[in-house]
Amino acid sequence: MFNDIGPMELLTIIVIAVLVFGPDKLPKVIQDVTRTIRKIREFSESAKQDIRSELGPEFKDFDFEDLNPKTFLRKQLGNDDLGLQEIRNGFDLKKEMAEITDAVNGRDTGSSSSSSSSSDAVSPASGGKIDMTKKPEDPGKDERPPFDFDAT
Numbered sequence: 001m002f003n004d005i006g007p008m009e010l011l012t013i014i015v016i017a018v019l020v021f022g023p024d025k026l027p028k029v030i031q032d033v034t035r036t037i038r039k040i041r042e043f044s045e046s047a048k049q050d051i052r053s054e055l056g057p058e059f060k061d062f063d064f065e066d067l068n069p070k071t072f073l074r075k076q077l078g079n080d081d082l083g084l085q086e087i088r089n090g091f092d093l094k095k096e097m098a099e100i101t102d103a104v105n106g107r108d109t110g111s112s113s114s115s116s117s118s119s120d121a122v123s124p125a126s127g128g129k130i131d132m133t134k135k136p137e138d139p140g141k142d143e144r145p146p147f148d149f150d151a152t
Contacts, residue, residue: 048064
């Protein structure tokens with residue numbers, strides 16, 4: 001319950017409790033606090049059991065921690081029924097970035113991943129390399145650029 005309280009904070013709490021309640025009343029206060037915490041836990045457990053019994057036998061293994069959004073997402077994404085692990089394993093970001101870097105620098109990757117669509121962009125005069133420095137042609141002064149009706 002108090003996992004993140006260090007020794008100095010615990011000592012500070014004890015000193016404040018002794019100063020506020022006094023050494024004579026402190027044991028009685030500690031007993032009252034522990035009794036109250038125990039009653040709250042019992043009430044919480046009985047409420048959980050009542051809810052489980054009202055939900056029916058199909059929810060007998062229902063865990064209230066699953067209602068926490070973090071726990072729910074962790075449980076659902078950790079489940080490999082969706083095939084997410086396959087997708088993660090199939091996508092190699094370093095390899096993809098290396099291929100893009102090689103293509104931009106004009107190096108041949110040696111892989112057979114180049115298709116006919118990529119060969120259309122390669123001019124035969126350039127020896128199989130893509131000219132990335134060539135500027136697109138500017139329309140003439142009298143010509144209007146093409147208008148895209150879907151973009152508006």
